[in-house]
Amino acid sequence: MTDEILRVDGLKAYYQMHYFGVQREVRAVDDVTMSIGRNEVYGIAGESSSGKTSFIKVLAAAVRPPLRVVSGSVNYDFRSGPINVAAATAAEVERVRWKSLSYIMQGSMSVLNPVRRIGQTFHDFAFRPLGLPREAFDRRVLDHLARLKLPADILRAYPHELSGGMRQRVTIGLATICHPEFIIADEPTTALDLVVQKEVLHLIRDIQAEMGASVVFVTHDMSVHANVTDRIGIFYAGRLVEEGPTRKMFFAPRHPYTAHLVASLPRIGDTAQRPSLDGRPPNLAAPPDGCRFHPRCPLAVDKCRIDVPPLVEVAPGQRSACWRWQDVQPLDRSVALAHGAVT
Amino acid sequence: MTALLDVRDVSKRFTLGGVFGRKTVHAVDGASLTLQTETPEIFTIIGESGSGKTTLARMILGLEDPTEGSILFQGQTVRRRMGKDERMRFMSSVQPVFQNPFEAFNPLRQIDRYLDSTARAFLGATDKTVIDAAMDDALQKVGLSLAEIRGRFPHELSGGQLQRVAIARALIPKPALLIADEPVSMVDASLRMSIVNLLKTLRDSFGVSVIYITHDLATAYYISDRIMIMQRGRIVEIGAARKVLETPEHPYSRLLKSSVLSTADAGAGQLAVDPTLLRAASDCIGRPGRLVSRPDGRAVMIHDA
Numbered sequence: 312m313t314d315e316i317l318r319v320d321g322l323k324a325y326y327q328m329h330y331f332g333v334q335r336e337v338r339a340v341d342d343v344t345m346s347i348g349r350n351e352v353y354g355i356a357g358e359s360s361s362g363k364t365s366f367i368k369v370l371a372a373a374v375r376p377p378l379r380v381v382s383g384s385v386n387y388d389f390r391s392g393p394i395n396v397a398a399a400t401a402a403e404v405e406r407v408r409w410k411s412l413s414y415i416m417q418g419s420m421s422v423l424n425p426v427r428r429i430g431q432t433f434h435d436f437a438f439r440p441l442g443l444p445r446e447a448f449d450r451r452v453l454d455h456l457a458r459l460k461l462p463a464d465i466l467r468a469y470p471h472e473l474s475g476g477m478r479q480r481v482t483i484g485l486a487t488i489c490h491p492e493f494i495i496a497d498e499p500t501t502a503l504d505l506v507v508q509k510e511v512l513h514l515i516r517d518i519q520a521e522m523g524a525s526v527v528f529v530t531h532d533m534s535v536h537a538n539v540t541d542r543i544g545i546f547y548a549g550r551l552v553e554e555g556p557t558r559k560m561f562f563a564p565r566h567p568y569t570a571h572l573v574a575s576l577p578r579i580g581d582t583a584q585r586p587s588l589d590g591r592p593p594n595l596a597a598p599p600d601g602c603r604f605h606p607r608c609p610l611a612v613d614k615c616r617i618d619v620p621p622l623v624e625v626a627p628g629q630r631s632a633c634w635r636w637q638d639v640q641p642l643d644r645s646v647a648l649a650h651g652a653v654t
Numbered sequence: 655m656t657a658l659l660d661v662r663d664v665s666k667r668f669t670l671g672g673v674f675g676r677k678t679v680h681a682v683d684g685a686s687l688t689l690q691t692e693t694p695e696i697f698t699i700i701g702e703s704g705s706g707k708t709t710l711a712r713m714i715l716g717l718e719d720p721t722e723g724s725i726l727f728q729g730q731t732v733r734r735r736m737g738k739d740e741r742m743r744f745m746s747s748v749q750p751v752f753q754n755p756f757e758a759f760n761p762l763r764q765i766d767r768y769l770d771s772t773a774r775a776f777l778g779a780t781d782k783t784v785i786d787a788a789m790d791d792a793l794q795k796v797g798l799s800l801a802e803i804r805g806r807f808p809h810e811l812s813g814g815q816l817q818r819v820a821i822a823r824a825l826i827p828k829p830a831l832l833i834a835d836e837p838v839s840m841v842d843a844s845l846r847m848s849i850v851n852l853l854k855t856l857r858d859s860f861g862v863s864v865i866y867i868t869h870d871l872a873t874a875y876y877i878s879d880r881i882m883i884m885q886r887g888r889i890v891e892i893g894a895a896r897k898v899l900e901t902p903e904h905p906y907s908r909l910l911k912s913s914v915l916s917t918a919d920a921g922a923g924q925l926a927v928d929p930t931l932l933r934a935a936s937d938c939i940g941r942p943g944r945l946v947s948r949p950d951g952r953a954v955m956i957h958d959a
Binding site for chain 1 (some may be wrong): 745812846850896918927
């Protein structure tokens with residue numbers, strides 16, 4: 312990709328704890344290198360304790376001890392100038408926060424202040440970064456609400472008076488009012504109903520297309536990834552194990568973990584038995600040697616138990632960290648062929 | 655012959671507000687369903703939040719009394735006020751698995767103690783080895799083992815692991831009916847199918863019936879025998895799961911099906927919701943109607959014009 316907005320190089324972020332002379336280290340993000348293009352929706356999938364939350368904490372420049380960036384860089388190329396948030400000072404981060412780098416949070420009930428009206432929350436949040444006079448600011452908020460298809464009178468409402476879907480739209484509104492170039496969305500629709508979820512996802516996609524922002528979309532729900540993202544990166548036990556265009560990841564995965572995630576999705580109209588994977592995600596305080604997926608991997612050989620597989624390009628735009636990527640079977644060859652994902 | 659569970663025309667109303675602006679909410683409105691003892695099944699309840707599915711589950715568990723109607727479990731009335739012996743007998747056959755495992759467990763209590771006290775209370779065991787064997791047996795069924803759970807506190811496990819412990823705990827008394835409220839919504843993707851498949855195994859190998867409450871239509875289609883779709887406290891469609899989900903008839907059921915995110919066309923970004931479906935579904939709210947049986951065995955709510 313020629314026009315990158317974010318470039319992550321060899322990022323290692325560990326939780327380092329030091330209690331009573333006992334040192335513990337949890338390698339939550341272990342050597343991740345990737346990049347995200349302008350105007351791209353990049354999906355991050357992974358289960359709990361896969362390091363995805365730690366990773367986006369680094370991306371959002373919200374690293375707090377015991378989490379520490381041990382090595383590597385996180386370079387953004389904003390219009391206001393480049394910044395490496397892994398090494399930036401608080402003041403430098405403050406200059407880009409909300410204006411260039413924004414964040415849509417998970418639980419909309421705990422994000423909004425319950426004793427402030429929505430209008431006051433907008434003021435608390437965006438008045439300073441935008442730096443507009445009061446009247447122009449109010450107009451900007453009203454315009455933005457119209458774009459989110461929210462009625463103007465919700466500015467007078469308290470968070471508890473709104474439904475879950477409305478609240479989530481408000482948090483999206485707060486995150487996007489400054490027209491950021493880069494938005495991190497952390498499980499923004501997990502707590503929502505089916506119908507509302509689809510509407511909110513549609514809204515995020517629309518806003519993203521309209522403003523030309525890049526979005527990192529974190530969720531464990533692969534069906535959301537299928538419909539929202541352009542590219543997907545799969546995290547497993549602190550490492551990026553596969554990355555590629557959404558279509559390819561679904562129809563021609565080249566890592567056994569991705570292949571399992573895709574094959575285990577039940578579909579309406581298909582009654583075939585879905586496989587379940589034995590074992591469980593590894594403990595990051597004591598991860599297995601070699602490839603961290605090998606204890607659960609159906610393709611594992613001796614090499615996988617000793618050597619860590621590098622993330623290598625296996626097809627145009629697709630990278631996989633597996634010694635046996637050539638042996639990973641797409642879930643249905645005829646389907647993959649029909650979609651042009653394999654030849 | 656008595657049914658395992660017989661819910662007869664049950665309604666639940668909650669009153670909100672005080673002297674001024676009193677408001678009545680119909681959480682459940684005239685719900686009926688029957689589960690048979692001879693044919694264990696996975697019965698799915700689907701609906702939006704606030705559709706009354708959790709209230710219905712709480713009434714079946716005897717945690718809430720219905721305002722109208724009655725619930726019979728193996729011929730005995732289920733109610734909130736039961737004597738200790740009666741309650742213990744009931745709870746040894748009906749066990750819950752709740753939605754959020756972080757709220758279900760006390761953060762200051764080691765989680766194996768929940769399993770331990772369940773084993774003592776329901777199996778009447780006092781011998782340490784018998785209790786440990788029962789705990790380990792239940793944990794093995796959900797893909798864990800006693801060795802890794804013993805002495806751990808809730809914060810040391812992930813949400814998925816905690817939920818599996820909650821299911822293991824419910825399995826200790828060997829219940830006839832398991833009521834699982836959104837059991838997989840907090841569970842990791844690679845472990846989700848193992849829990850869904852586990853529910854299937856419980857039905858097929860151990861004859862446990864499961865009431866599975868969810869809003870995930872795809873897993874509902876995958877495991878359930880029958881399905882019931884609720885909208886604002888009312889059952890709008892009930893019948894064989896595959897028939898109902900393949901050809902939904904009620905406008906709300908159709909809207910739900912159209913909102914399922916499909917992976918068949920990954921990368922294409924199909925996200926638009928058909929506004930006519932949305933309007934048709936919201937038109938049904940509050941309009942009187944009645945369930946009408948169809949020749950294929952399902953019942954659909956038909957609304958008066």
